[in-house]
Amino acid sequence: MAAKFLNGVRGACGTSRYSTRFEAPFLRAAPRKLLALIFSLLLSSCPKAEKTPASRDALILGFSQIGAESAWRIRNTQSVQESAKQAGIQLLFANAEQKQENQIKAIRSFIAYQVDVIAFVPIVVSGWDNVLQEARKAGIPVLVTDRKIDADESLYAGFIGTDSEKEGREAALFLLDKFAGRRKAGDLIRVAEFSGTVGSSVADGRAKGFRDIIEKEPEFEIFYSKSGDFMRSKGYELMRTLLENRPQIDVLFSHNDSMTLGAMDAMREAGLRPGEDIAIITIDAQQKAIDALKAGEVNCVIECNPNQGPLIMDIAKQLIAGGQTPRFIHVDEAVFREGDDLSVLPPRGY
Ligand code: GYE
Numbered sequence: 155m156a157a158k159f160l161n162g163v164r165g166a167c168g169t170s171r172y173s174t175r176f177e178a179p180f181l182r183a184a185p186r187k188l189l190a191l192i193f194s195l196l197l198s199s200c201p202k203a204e205k206t207p208a209s210r211d212a213l214i215l216g217f218s219q220i221g222a223e224s225a226w227r228i229r230n231t232q233s234v235q236e237s238a239k240q241a242g243i244q245l246l247f248a249n250a251e252q253k254q255e256n257q258i259k260a261i262r263s264f265i266a267y268q269v270d271v272i273a274f275v276p277i278v279v280s281g282w283d284n285v286l287q288e289a290r291k292a293g294i295p296v297l298v299t300d301r302k303i304d305a306d307e308s309l310y311a312g313f314i315g316t317d318s319e320k321e322g323r324e325a326a327l328f329l330l331d332k333f334a335g336r337r338k339a340g341d342l343i344r345v346a347e348f349s350g351t352v353g354s355s356v357a358d359g360r361a362k363g364f365r366d367i368i369e370k371e372p373e374f375e376i377f378y379s380k381s382g383d384f385m386r387s388k389g390y391e392l393m394r395t396l397l398e399n400r401p402q403i404d405v406l407f408s409h410n411d412s413m414t415l416g417a418m419d420a421m422r423e424a425g426l427r428p429g430e431d432i433a434i435i436t437i438d439a440q441q442k443a444i445d446a447l448k449a450g451e452v453n454c455v456i457e458c459n460p461n462q463g464p465l466i467m468d469i470a471k472q473l474i475a476g477g478q479t480p481r482f483i484h485v486d487e488a489v490f491r492e493g494d495d496l497s498v499l500p501p502r503g504y
Contacts, residue, residue: 220250297466324456405434
């Protein structure tokens with residue numbers, strides 16, 4: 155138990171700080187709260203490990219986050235941390251720094267430490283069955299949050315997150331409306347797509363939802379589609395490279411605001427006016443995207459709600475209390491279009 159526990163902690167740190175030869179017999183019989191203290195102390199020595207103070211008999215939730223690749227992700231993390239504190243839940247937080255193997259190690263460490271509930275954001279849809287079977291064997295319920303997984307549904311207690319296919323459909327519906335005149339004239343409308351992390355449910359869902367509508371319309375052509383991994387720097391590089399050949403680009407459909415902001419920088423450098431020379435539809439609705447919409451530099455912003463913490467904590471408490479919980483919960487999301495009255499919109503908080 156002690157070696158397994160320390161292995162788990164070692165894994166959570168993504169480092170090999172503890173030799174498996176290290177045996178602490180006292181750990182074998184240590185009560186959970188002592189393990190909690192030791193785990194927290196050990197995990198706190200990990201990069202980016204964070205925990206929240208909680209009452210003595212707090213429910214303990216292990217949360218594996220993918221990283222901090224966008225303003226959206228940072229707000230998502232804050233929502234989980236703030237909600238855990240408000241709910242009186244002890245949070246063990248592990249940042250995977252964009253690596254699935256770090257997520258799997260963190261989940262194993264949560265199992266070793268015997269948390270009450272595990273929640274995680276799966277960076278990609280596949281590769282989770284084994285570790286989820288280990289959690290089930292340990293009798294620990296697992297909540298999948300934000301992104302979806304391709305696994306036997308009996309391996310997890312439920313999903314709380316975004317409906318990415320709906321987000322893709324909303325983007326397409328906006329385009330049909332915005333380009334109605336040019337469609338009547340029989341123009342060819344050329345679309346460049348900057349997609350999110352390859353293999354993630356949100357990139358797959360946004361692409362599918364978009365195509366389910368656009369591919370029925372002969373006037374639209376998705377002539378370019380590449381992953382910018384949800385990152386601003388990659389959005390800039392993709393657009394800078396794309397503009398070198400000066401192709402006809404009528405629309406940029408970008409899977410998140412971070413990539414959009416990078417693409418807009420490249421457009422300006424090339425002497426183009428974002429939102430005018432190239433129409434832009436973007437997803438997340440971080441403050442900078444809303445500000446660009448107000449300034450006419452973006453034409454449609456589709457909200458993807460990062461504030462999932464309260465729901466996660468509510469469902470976690472219901473699970474531990476033995477209550478029936480919904481299998482799938484999609485968070486509420488809006489669409490903001492050019493011409494909308496945005497003056498009533500409260501600050502986005504991310
Ligand atoms: O759109 C992006 C983040 O999983 C819905 O991941 C999330 C996406 C979001 O990096 O900004």
